[in-house]
Amino acid sequence: MTRHDHMTLTALCLVIGAHSACSSAPEPDGTETNSETETDTEAEGEGEGEGEGEGEGEGEGEGEAACMGDADCSEGAPFCDLGSGECVDCEGTADPDGACAAADPGQPLCHVGVCVACTEEDGSVCTGSTPLCEVETNTCVGCEEHGQCPESACNLAAGNCIDPGDILHVDGDAQTCPGGDGTEAMPYCTLLEAFVAAPAEALIIVHELTGNDTYQEDVALMGTAAVFGAPGEDPGWQGSNGAPALTVGGSGVLFMRDIMIAGTQNGAPGLEVVGGSAWVEQAKIVNNTGGGIVVDGGGALVLENSFVGGDVNDQNALDVTDGAADILYSTLAGGFGAASALTCDDGSSTTVRNSMLVARTDADEVSCPGATLVSNTLELELADNTSLGAMPDTSWFVGYASGDFHLAPGMYPPAIETAGTWTPGDPAMDIDDDPRPTEEGPDFAGADRIP
Structure with missing residues (x-):
């Protein structure tokens, strides 16, 4: 077929629309074409390609799991659900607490999808030096006050609650004296017996004697x-x-509360901290002939909500000869002569806050170079503190001569009521368990707060 004939036939095909007949018309060079066959073949090829690609891709995606074990998972979703092949948090497991305990015995509880040590409802894992659950962080923490250990007392140095099995009682009036074993039913008769029998860490509960009698003993704690x-x-x-x-002494650690030490003779102080550490709360250490408390030999004292000092000539309420002292919400009162409320050789490790410091002498009631004093009431003028002026007599207090430094209603300077500044973490009660503020703000300075 000539090119002219081919062109004529093509034109005729377009006019009559005879696609099947015309599609096989030979090319001028003698070859034949079949556009429908080529198109169908291309479509089939594309379909096969797409089908194979899609089938293979889908098959591989469905068959390959996201995780085969917990090791394949990470923080946020640390557990592998083998049924779905997905990483999930602890709430997505069949046994949430069990999954957490198996992963880390120290965090055995599932809480809001996260493994934690403890919750408000369950603090059983919190023991030893971290016996309490801090619910804000769901972590175990140490105790910081005795009220957190209702069955015993808090070791404020280490953070643990003293074992309730290591409680000893002392009652010199007991009918079983002598011959007690330290139990509440058969208490020891003397403090010395209890200190000698005490294990390495103990709570000694002291009962009062009839007729305002006192235990007359000297004891060393190591x-x-x-x-x-x-x-x-x-x-x-x-x-x-x-x-x-x-x-x-040097290795001794003392936590004292609700004890009165008074009347010690022969020039000895009531309490001496020589190289050891002492936390003293809601105590009265007054009218001892050698002063109230002496800190020496690198000792450390924390004093809260306590009366210290007394109407004794030439003796200081608190003498920090060599060591550190942290004084909060306490009343330190010196007597006549050379007596001071607070003396220090080097006050760089001494802080006094929200306290009351007075003395019956005309000299300064504080002699503690380098100490930090803030929000206290004093007689002298001192920046960041409230000056009351010279104490005219002892009428500010209920019984200065006897060491009773409770404020006398209507007799003390009103400035005492707002001189202190209560901040979160400060004691919730005063020396008599009267409540202090619960929000940061002004408060009474000193151990006593008038309700």
């Missing part, structure tokens, strides 16, 4: 002991043999 007055009682203790009632 271990760890909490010494508490029995609830609702006011036991008294007086040093003997020319020695303080209690000396806390």
Whole structure:
């Protein structure tokens, strides 16, 4: 077929629309074409390609799991659900708490999809030096106050609650004396018996004697002991043999509460901290002939909500000869002569806050170079503190001569009521368990707060 004939046939095909007949018309060079066949073949090829590609891709995606075990998962979704092949959080497992415990025994509880150590409902894992659950962070923490250990007392140095099985009782009026075993039913008769029998860490509960009698003993502490007055009682203790009632030695750790040390004779202080550490709360250490408390030998004292000092000539309420002192919400009162409320050789490790410091002498009631004093009431003028002016007599207090430094209603300067600044973490109660503020703001300075 000539090119002219081919062109004529093509034109005729377009006019009559005879596609099947014309599609096989030979090319001028003698070859034949079949556009429908080529098109169909291309379509089939594309279909096969798409089908194979899609089938293979889908098959591989469905058959390959996202995880085969917990090791394939990461933080946020650390557990592998083998049924779905997906990484999930602990709430997505069949046994949420069990999954957490198996992963980390220290965080055995599932809480809002996260493994934690404890919750408000379950703090069973919190033991030892971290016996409490901090619900804000769901972590175990140490105790910071005795009220957090209702069955015993808090070791404020280590953070653990003292074992309730290591509680000893002392009651010199007990009918079983002598011959007690330290139990509440058969208490020891003397403090010395309890200190000697105490294990490495103990709570010693002291009961008051009838007729306002006092335990007349001198004891040295080298271990760890909490010494508490029995609830609702006011036991008294007086040093003997020319020695303080209690000396806390180099390895000694003392937690004292609701104890009165008074009347120690022969120039000895009530409490001496020599190289050891002492936390003293809601105590009265007054009218001892050698002063209230002496810190020496690198010792450390934390004093809160306490009365210290007394109407004793030439003796200081608190003398920090060599060591550190942290004083909060306490009343330090010196007597006549050379007596001061607070003296220090080097006050760089001494802080005093929200306290009341006075003395019956005309000299300054504070002699503690380098100390930090803030929000206290004093007689002298001192920046960041409230000056009351010279104390005219002892009428500000209920019984200065007897060491009772409770404020006398209507007699004390009103500035005392707002001189202190309560901040979160400060004691919730005063020396008599009267409540302090619950929000940051002004408060009474000193141990006593008038309700």
